[in-house]
Amino acid sequence: SLEMMKKTIVIYPSPLVGHLISMVELGKLILSHYPSYTITILITTMNPKTTSQTTPYINRISNTTPSVVFHHLPTQELEKSQTIFEYIHQNNPLVRDSLDFISQSHKICSFIFDMFCSASLEVTNQLQIASYFFNTSGVNAFTVLLHLPTLNNSRKSVEHDDDTHLEIPGLPPILSTDLPSSSLNPKDASHEPFMFISKTAVQAKGIIVNSFDWLESRAVKAIRGGLCNTNSVVPPLYPVGPLIAEPAASDETCECFTWLDKQPRESVVFLCFGSGGVFSRDQLNEIAVGLERSGKRFLWVVRVARPKDKNEQSLASPEPSLDELLPEGFLERTRERGLVVKNWASQVDVLNRESVGGFVTHCGWNSILESVCAGVPMIAWPLYAEQRVNRVALVKEMKLSLWLNESENGVVTAAEFEERVNTLMDSEEGMALKERVKVARDEAKLALGDGGSTRSALTELVESWHHQ
Ligand code: UDP
Numbered sequence: 234s235l236e237m238m239k240k241t242i243v244i245y246p247s248p249l250v251g252h253l254i255s256m257v258e259l260g261k262l263i264l265s266h267y268p269s270y271t272i273t274i275l276i277t278t279m280n281p282k283t284t285s286q287t288t289p290y291i292n293r294i295s296n297t298t299p300s301v302v303f304h305h306l307p308t309q310e311l312e313k314s315q316t317i318f319e320y321i322h323q324n325n326p327l328v329r330d331s332l333d334f335i336s337q338s339h340k341i342c343s344f345i346f347d348m349f350c351s352a353s354l355e356v357t358n359q360l361q362i363a364s365y366f367f368n369t370s371g372v373n374a375f376t377v378l379l380h381l382p383t384l385n386n387s388r389k390s391v392e393h394d395d396d397t398h399l400e401i402p403g404l405p406p407i408l409s410t411d412l413p414s415s416s417l418n419p420k421d422a423s424h425e426p427f428m429f430i431s432k433t434a435v436q437a438k439g440i441i442v443n444s445f446d447w448l449e450s451r452a453v454k455a456i457r458g459g460l461c462n463t464n465s466v467v468p469p470l471y472p473v474g475p476l477i478a479e480p481a482a483s484d485e486t487c488e489c490f491t492w493l494d495k496q497p498r499e500s501v502v503f504l505c506f507g508s509g510g511v512f513s514r515d516q517l518n519e520i521a522v523g524l525e526r527s528g529k530r531f532l533w534v535v536r537v538a539r540p541k542d543k544n545e546q547s548l549a550s551p552e553p554s555l556d557e558l559l560p561e562g563f564l565e566r567t568r569e570r571g572l573v574v575k576n577w578a579s580q581v582d583v584l585n586r587e588s589v590g591g592f593v594t595h596c597g598w599n600s601i602l603e604s605v606c607a608g609v610p611m612i613a614w615p616l617y618a619e620q621r622v623n624r625v626a627l628v629k630e631m632k633l634s635l636w637l638n639e640s641e642n643g644v645v646t647a648a649e650f651e652e653r654v655n656t657l658m659d660s661e662e663g664m665a666l667k668e669r670v671k672v673a674r675d676e677a678k679l680a681l682g683d684g685g686s687t688r689s690a691l692t693e694l695v696e697s698w699h700h701q
Pocket of ligand 1 (some may be wrong): 249250251252254478505506507508509534576577578579580581596597598599600601603
């Protein structure tokens with residue numbers, strides 16, 4: 234009977250590594266306090282790039298945490314011009330089949346989806362499963378998302394390109410150009426999908442955010458106070474973070490760890506730009522020159538752009554080598570104090586090495602949380618998605634990072650880069666940031682501990698599943 238069935242929580246992340254990890258970590262957090270549940274993660278694949286980034290993590294969790302079960306949806310062919318929104322929408326019948334299948338052996342107590350999977354709410358509403366929106370970014374960014382309908386209604390002639398100061402409740406003043414380009418421009422291909430996401434979020438039974446009260450208290454208060462959305466009542470907000478990947482076991486093989494462990498305490502600047510950050514050759518050159526002139530130790534992850542069309546990616550044109558990508562002689566000249574790694578290094582493990590003293594980040598939300606939890610101060614260099622919003626919050630509100638200026642053509646010059654790195658690594662301003670980020674790290678621990686804000690949000694969330 235239903236009473237005898239195991240209870241499960243179904244979690245549906247979009248196939249992006251930053252989304253998958255935080256949502257699986259939510260599952261693990263639930264299990265650690267409420268072991269009578271099982272966690273079912275619906276996995277959908279999209280393309281070889283995202284799969285190559287997510288597979289190692291899925292394998293690791295499968296080996297270490299058997300009560301997290303991965304349920305793979307059948308793979309659909311991703312058509313050439315298809316967006317992630319269309320792809321996920323097309324998955325709906327598969328989601329429905331999977332939920333029917335899971336419910337033969339489990340009582341599904343709730344369903345948790347991220348923003349790109351918003352279309353699935355249609356399915357779970359039909360099945361009357363209590364469904365929660367999981368916001369993989371910060372509360373500040375979520376405030377912008379909630380505010381989209383209001384911003385677009387009240388907008389007279391605010392174009393995205395104008396440097397208009399916007400007043401969004403809970404946020405420091407922000408320029409319209411700091412919002413994702415889809416936010417205010419109805420012609421942008423992602424505008425409608427994001428308006429849809431904004432409307433879906435408030436229809437969910439609750440909103441789970443990967444953050445904690447202390448870190449974003451003003452935005453949390455604004456949302457709870459009903460200031461952020463004038464059209465609808467916002468459902469309860471559950472800040473249950475920070476949810477980040479655990480550092481891996483000591484069997485790390487990347488040469489960078491051996492190297493890092495030989496460097497002095499807090500002496501190394503770490504540069505890493507998320508799952509998608511790639512730079513032009515000119516920009517790589519500016520970074521290299523700036524780094525070289527700064528004289529600082531560094532570990533730099535350089536990602537090589539993949540050809541857009543996978544058919545173009547033939548064996549005949551292999552990825553360029555680091556020597557080809559970077560200025561001539563750079564690797565040789567900086568050999569004593571720097572290391573460049575191609576494509577990927579396990580970021581959580583790097584950030585937790587004693588020798589790392591600063592982090593140049595693309596302001597992906599997971600990266601920010603990982604840096605906070607490791608107590609590493611940052612230099613903010615946003616590249617895509619909502620990262621410019623994150624930079625405003627990180628620098629102006631949380632005060633955990635330096636601001637990096639782009640020049641008019643969007644390039645960060647060697648001189649600017651050199652100056653920021655030196656400020657972070659040896660100035661009073663840098664010291665102050667370092668101290669504050671350690672306070673933030675301790676607050677994160679408190680939030681997760683007994684009586685902490687995260688723990689009580691988690692309790693409330695789980696209790697909301699009982700009152701159905
Ligand atoms: N990451 C990593 N090594 C890399 C690049 C990224 O381990 O070389 C991880 C990083 O630790 C984070 C995730 O990939 O957990 C990226 O998520 P984030 O939200 O920072 O950025 P996104 O990739 O979504 O833009």
